[in-house]
Amino acid sequence: MYETNYPNKRFKHTIQFLEKHISHSEKILDLGVVNPFTKIMQKHGYDVINTKGEDLDINTSTIENSNVDVTTAFEIFEHLLSPFTVLQSIKTSKLVASVPLNLWFSSAYRSKTDMLDRHYHEFEDWQFDWLLEKAGWKILDREKWTNPTKKIGIRPMLRWFTPRYYIVYAERI
Template identity: 55%
Template sequence: MNSKLYPNKRDRYRLEFLKEVIPDNSKILDLGEPNPFSEIMKKEGYTVENTKGEDLDEDFSSVQNSDAEVVTAFEVFEYSVAPFNILKEIKAKKIVLTVPLRLWFASVYRRKNNQRDRLYNEFEDWQFDWLLEKSGWEIKKTKKWANPALPSIAPRPLLRHLIPRYYAVYAERNP
């Protein structure tokens, strides 16, 4: 993978994980509006459709009406009040997801004045696993990575560089 094409290290980690588990000619429904990473997936040979900005806590039509083989959600479920509901409604047989992990030294990010930019969840890995299993998914592969930004010598940035911050999961629908 060419680091010059994908200078954002988090995008490189996401793409590396995606390529490990999903063939590059797959049809993907990416939860969330079109974004730079959905464009990266297209450049890598995936057929990608995005949801339209609907509230995925209340409107499941995108996942119910999609004929995509795979659903992806890269740092989306932390914005959901009830991710269980959308996970239950996905018709695709495969999902690739990433979520931020809860860090003991940093509180959950919140912005009171912007309804679309509020985090409701940060997860422990075991917590997210339970959520997936309870909603009918069998976990096949996981991976964690720390914040890929270069650390400063201050304690919190250094800890963020050393302690895993992101959790990626590939799962398949239980029969």
């Protein structure tokens, strides 16, 4: 049932993990603006709404006032100065979230052209687990995967063996 032409491995793993834990009858608030993965979730039968692009470090009203069953956050927490505040503001009892993992052989991502497209945090799995637990979430499932490239070199070779993405399913304690 899964398309073989996903833009990348991350989307394939993410939708499989989401379908493992979240029913298609549950309404989802996806943190972040509408993006290519929003369309993939909708194509797979999910009812998804997104936040509107507000600065979630400052304004969590959309999260607090949403009437949904599940919150998803795919590669957004690394862009926030205070992901703890956002995690605490979530009113749903279910959370599916993914983050890029810190790679010891590569510096944190920072766009040279977009001031907002930067990673303030690239987590190790235990750091993200601790953040979630401290914000009142219990992790019930987790997965990691690599992000290989077809480039030549030492760092591209390391990407074949070193996990880059980490996804969790958690419920409010």
